Amino acid sequence: MARMVTTRNKVISTTAAWLVGFLIFFPILWMVLASFKTELEAFAIPPSFLFFHWTTENYVTVQERSDYFHHALNSIIIAGGSTLIAMLIAIPAAWSMAFSPTKRTKDVLLWMLSTKMMPPVGVLVPIYLIFRSVGLLDTRAGLIFILCLGNLPIVIWMLFTYFKEIPKDILEAARMDGATIGRELIYVLTPMAVPGLASTLLLNLILAWNEAFWTLNLSTLEAAPLTVFIASYSSPEGLFWAKLSAASTLAIAPILVLGWFSQRQLVRGLTFGAVK
Amino acid sequence: MGQITLQGVQKSFGPVHIIKGADLEIADGSFVVFVGPSGCGKTTLLRLIAGLEDVTGGAILIDGRNVVDVPPAKRGLSMVFQSYALYPHMSVRGNIAFGLKMAGVTRDEINRKVEAAAATLNLTPYLERKPRELSGGQRQRVAIGRAIVREPKAFLFDEPLSNLDAALRVQMRLEVTRLQKQLGTTAIYVTHDQVEAMTMADKIAVLNGGKIEQYGSPLELYEKPANLFVAGFIGSPKMNFVTGELAKQQGATTIGVRPEHLKVERNGQGGWHGTVSVAEHLGSDTFLYVDAGPQGVLTARYIGELDLHPGDKVSLIPEPARIHRFDDSGKSIRA
Numbered sequence: 001m002a003r004m005v006t007t008r009n010k011v012i013s014t015t016a017a018w019l020v021g022f023l024i025f026f027p028i029l030w031m032v033l034a035s036f037k038t039e040l041e042a043f044a045i046p047p048s049f050l051f052f053h054w055t056t057e058n059y060v061t062v063q064e065r066s067d068y069f070h071h072a073l074n075s076i077i078i079a080g081g082s083t084l085i086a087m088l089i090a091i092p093a094a095w096s097m098a099f100s101p102t103k104r105t106k107d108v109l110l111w112m113l114s115t116k117m118m119p120p121v122g123v124l125v126p127i128y129l130i131f132r133s134v135g136l137l138d139t140r141a142g143l144i145f146i147l148c149l150g151n152l153p154i155v156i157w158m159l160f161t162y163f164k165e166i167p168k169d170i171l172e173a174a175r176m177d178g179a180t181i182g183r184e185l186i187y188v189l190t191p192m193a194v195p196g197l198a199s200t201l202l203l204n205l206i207l208a209w210n211e212a213f214w215t216l217n218l219s220t221l222e223a224a225p226l227t228v229f230i231a232s233y234s235s236p237e238g239l240f241w242a243k244l245s246a247a248s249t250l251a252i253a254p255i256l257v258l259g260w261f262s263q264r265q266l267v268r269g270l271t272f273g274a275v276k
Numbered sequence: 277m278g279q280i281t282l283q284g285v286q287k288s289f290g291p292v293h294i295i296k297g298a299d300l301e302i303a304d305g306s307f308v309v310f311v312g313p314s315g316c317g318k319t320t321l322l323r324l325i326a327g328l329e330d331v332t333g334g335a336i337l338i339d340g341r342n343v344v345d346v347p348p349a350k351r352g353l354s355m356v357f358q359s360y361a362l363y364p365h366m367s368v369r370g371n372i373a374f375g376l377k378m379a380g381v382t383r384d385e386i387n388r389k390v391e392a393a394a395a396t397l398n399l400t401p402y403l404e405r406k407p408r409e410l411s412g413g414q415r416q417r418v419a420i421g422r423a424i425v426r427e428p429k430a431f432l433f434d435e436p437l438s439n440l441d442a443a444l445r446v447q448m449r450l451e452v453t454r455l456q457k458q459l460g461t462t463a464i465y466v467t468h469d470q471v472e473a474m475t476m477a478d479k480i481a482v483l484n485g486g487k488i489e490q491y492g493s494p495l496e497l498y499e500k501p502a503n504l505f506v507a508g509f510i511g512s513p514k515m516n517f518v519t520g521e522l523a524k525q526q527g528a529t530t531i532g533v534r535p536e537h538l539k540v541e542r543n544g545q546g547g548w549h550g551t552v553s554v555a556e557h558l559g560s561d562t563f564l565y566v567d568a569g570p571q572g573v574l575t576a577r578y579i580g581e582l583d584l585h586p587g588d589k590v591s592l593i594p595e596p597a598r599i600h601r602f603d604d605s606g607k608s609i610r611a
């Protein structure tokens with residue numbers, strides 16, 4: 001009797017999980033499907049789910065109209081660059097806060113997080129003006145700079161949490177074994193922190209890849225990443241659902257692939273912590 | 277060489293004064309145990325010597341050199357942590373070799389030393405395993421191996437055996453003592469287990485509330501406790517304390533007699549009269565808890581089996597030479 005109930009519960013919860021998973025995934029699926037429709041079918045009511053005229057003409061048009069590879073390269077440079085710099089700053093910062101905290105450490109962390117509570121649009125005008133006067137508008141360097149600053153609080157916060165979980169004893173053991181601070185970092189702390197570092201890196205990469213506010217506002221063409229490429233399809237000339245979908249599919253494809261292959265790492269880092 | 281001297285060592289954490297001036301002389305090659313109740317500052321004192329905490333005041337001399345400003349890596353001491361603190365990502369070999377690698381020892385010599393240490397500690401079959409693939413006792417041995425391989429001036433142990441089961445603890449206790457004697461390296465060992473303290477130590481420092489109450493050999497502490505605290509702390513079961521008229525007759529505020537120094541007589545004449553309230557028969561020993569009226573509950577230990585049961589009337593006769601006398605302030609009075 002009890003066994004039957006648990007089996008039934010299992011079936012129910014599994015079904016529910018799949019349902020929720022499908023619901024969450026549906027917009028992406030719908031976007032991919034729409035990218036293979038003609039513009040007419042794309043907004044036909046009632047919509048056709050699978051039985052439409054499959055075409056790849058949207059992809060061809062999109063690539064003709066705007067250079068996908070130019071934007072993709074920008075995205076890679078900007079997301080990769082800002083993530084790398086953020087990690088370089090965040091690792092020592094989080095390390096010192098986790099292992100030699102002072103009375104103000106908690107305050108500093110909260111202050112850093114509080115900068116994320118301010119809506120970015122509140123500082124758009126000053127930042128835009130600063131960028132214009134120092135010639136950073138529509139440059140990759142400018143975008144790397146602003147995305148790095150934007151994500152830094154979250155990166156530091158995440159790393160701090162991972163580092164906190166590393167037993168202090170082990171670092172002290174290294175110190176007793178004669179390791180200098182630098183060698184302690186290289187030989188002991190970093191290897192233990194790798195899962196945490198990897199998931200922070202991946203998450204930051206995804207955040208930077210998808211960041212749309214600053215990239216849309218501070219770049220036009222030269223440095224424009226894929227977000228700008230997508231946005232150009234919801235233009236005043238009209239909304240082209242199929243082409244917009246094709247552009248979006250192209251834009252998220254690289255990060256989706258990266259996420260897919262690193263999902264184990266990502267989940268492990270996000271749930272189990274760094275050491276156990 | 278590994279002679280360690282503490283001179284008025286103090287430590288505060290913010291406003292809290294934890295170590296209130298410790299003076300200690302640890303001879304080269306000796307085995308010194310810090311013992312005391314939980315929270316008395318044993319670990320803190322050990323960490324001060326290690327350099328993992330900075331002193332608030334006083335001096336720590338290693339071979340005559342004040343090391344209070346020297347980082348732990350440069351003090352030439354090694355430590356065995358209660359949690360073992362092995363490097364989880366390194367093999368047993370890597371763990372033991374790490375200190376040598378940091379010291380820039382050549383690869384051949386590292387291998388030779390690691391293998392020698394592993395052989396001493398019966399770790400040879402496990403050299404390529406990761407710590408998580410070892411049992412608690414094996415991990416403990418790796419931690420000890422990591423400490424000995426560097427040939428430090430002194431070993432610092434912080435309750436290294438407290439996570440092991442009773443049988444293994446006894447075995448490791450013997451092994452650690454044997455190893456220390458064989459290497460002749462100074463050792464400081466923290467424990468709150470007084471059996472460990474009594475059996476392992478050349479000298480014991482009894483700590484209480486951040487102060488060293490007494491420093492001496494195990495038998496010195498047992499036979500000549502400096503004060504009430506040490507008298508009560510060393511020895512199991514605990515020393516009996518009697519106050520009031522009986523003590524006054526001996527010219528003291530409190531007198532103390534160890535359970536093993538009370539002679540038990542059934543319906544006897546002299547001594548202190550009482551009724552057995554609990555009798556524990558261990559075969560080898562008999563422990564009696566005797567309700568002795570004005571003297572309170574007294575514990576007596578009899579070597580061997582004694583056929584006494586709750587309700588039996590007994591008299592307890594203290595050996596006169598084994599009565600400890602303490603004054604108003606709890607200090608021992610020596611004739």
Ligand SMILES: Nc1ncnc2c1ncn2[C@@H]1O[C@H](COP(=O)(O)OP(=O)(O)OP(=O)(O)O)[C@@H](O)[C@H]1O
Binds near residue numbers: 289292315320
């Ligand atoms: N980093 C710290 N900050 C503040 N107080 C501390 C710190 N470390 C230890 N203490 C305090 O110092 C006192 C002594 O601690 P310590 O760890 O030395 O005790 P112990 O004798 O080793 O006890 P145990 O036998 O339980 O291990 C305790 O009251 C503890 O709360």
Ligand SMILES: [Mg+2]
Binds near residue numbers: 318319320
């Ligand atoms: Mg302790």
